[in-house]
Amino acid sequence: DQQVKQNSPSLSVQEGRISILNCDYTNSMFDYFLWYKKYPAEGPTFLISISSIKDKNEDGRFTVFLNKSAKHLSLHIVPSQPGDSAVYFCLSSGSARQLTFGSGTQLTVLP
Amino acid sequence: DSGVTQTPKHLITATGQRVTLRCSPRSGDLSVYWYQQSLDQGLQFLIQYYNGEERAKGNILERFSAQQFPDLHSELNLSSLELGDSALYFCASSVLAVNTDTQYFGPGTRLTVL
Numbered sequence: 001d002q003q004v005k006q007n008s009p010s011l012s013v014q015e016g017r018i019s020i021l022n023c024d025y026t027n028s029m030f031d032y033f034l035w036y037k038k039y040p041a042e043g044p045t046f047l048i049s050i051s052s053i054k055d056k057n058e059d060g061r062f063t064v065f066l067n068k069s070a071k072h073l074s075l076h077i078v079p080s081q082p083g084d085s086a087v088y089f090c091l092s093s094g095s096a097r098q099l100t101f102g103s104g105t106q107l108t109v110l111p
Numbered sequence: 112d113s114g115v116t117q118t119p120k121h122l123i124t125a126t127g128q129r130v131t132l133r134c135s136p137r138s139g140d141l142s143v144y145w146y147q148q149s150l151d152q153g154l155q156f157l158i159q160y161y162n163g164e165e166r167a168k169g170n171i172l173e174r175f176s177a178q179q180f181p182d183l184h185s186e187l188n189l190s191s192l193e194l195g196d197s198a199l200y201f202c203a204s205s206v207l208a209v210n211t212d213t214q215y216f217g218p219g220t221r222l223t224v225l
Contacts (some may be wrong), residue, residue, distance in 0.1 A: 006153075032211050043113060043201050043216030044154070050209065089153060093210035099144070101168060103153035 003027045004092045006102035014110050019077040021105050025088035026071060030100075035064060035075045040086045045100040046074070047088075077078070080109045114138065117202050123223045128189040131222045136183055136204030137175035142166065143185040144214060145177055148199040160185055161208035192224045 004023045011020065013019045021080075023109050031052040036044035050057040050064045063076045077084055089100045114137035124130055136143050145157040147170075156169035160179035171177075174192075179185040189196060199221050201216035 034213070036216075041218070043115070043203070043218050044217070045113065047210070048215045049213070060152065091214075097211070099156040099159070101146075101154040101156070 002103075003030075003098075004090060004100045004102045006088075006090060008105050009103070010106040010107045010108070013080045015082055016079045019075075019080045019084065019107055019109065020088075021075040021077075021088050022106065023073045023075075023102050024071060025073075025092050025100075026093070027094065027098065027100070029072070029094040029098065032065060032093045033064070033073050034091040034093070035062075036089045036091060036101075037084075038089060044056050045091060048050075048079060050102075077107075082109045082111050085109050113147050113215040113217065115202060115204050115215050117200075117220050120218070121219060121221050121223075123225065124192060125225055126192055128221065128224075129188065131193065132187040132189070132200050132222070133187045134187070134202030134204075134217060136202075137215055138206035140206050140215070141183065142205045142208045142212065143179055144182070144203040144205075145171075145185070145187050146201040146203065146216065148201065148219075149195075150198070151160075153209060157187070158204050166208050177216070177225070189222070195222035197222055197224045 035047040040042040044045040063090045117136045138219045142161045146154045157171040199219045205212035205217040
């Protein structure tokens with residue numbers, strides 16, 4: 001039973017364009033969401049987060065949107081840069097100390 | 112560099128054996144998390160410790176156990192190893208134990224069971 005799904009295993013985007021990564025969850029107890037980026041041979045690094053009381057959070061080129069009714073969140077990267085090429089994971093957490101990662105999306109930004 | 116260290120970096124062992132993975136959290140972080148990343152799966156949460164006590168449990172097998180010591184470093188013990196236990200094991204740390212806390216990940220330990 002996958003409570004957090006990233007349905008696109010990979011995404012290719014041209015440099016300078018927008019990258020949109022998606023994450024769907026089923027557990028309505030999740031109330032905090034984070035995005036992590038992972039390069040090969042390294043641990044994940046934190047990018048941006050959003051609380052369920054908000055529907056948008058921005059940090060520089062990164063914006064996370066949360067649609068609670070659809071149980072869907074997305075990460076927008078604008079403009080995309082070749083250094084953004086990595087695997088992106090969403091992490092959903094709830095007050096019951098549930099921690100669930102999605103399976104990841106490999107983003108490739110083409111120069 | 113996240114400030115979280117994990118040793119060893121690589122570990123190769125045989126089925127039926129027991130291994131111990133070690134994690135040192137960032138200075139000042141009280142909470143430690145363990146995750147498993149298998150080849151065909153995302154990161155699976157195993158267990159969390161906060162200030163020496165177990166805080167939350169995820170999909171951790173009974174053959175696996177963990178502890179956090181007074182100096183806050185943590186060890187993950189894997190016993191009766193099976194081929195399917197081959198994976199990357201990540202440790203993460205955070206200041207507190209609340210779900211809104213940012214976790215900082217170590218570089219991982221790659222375990223290969225032959």
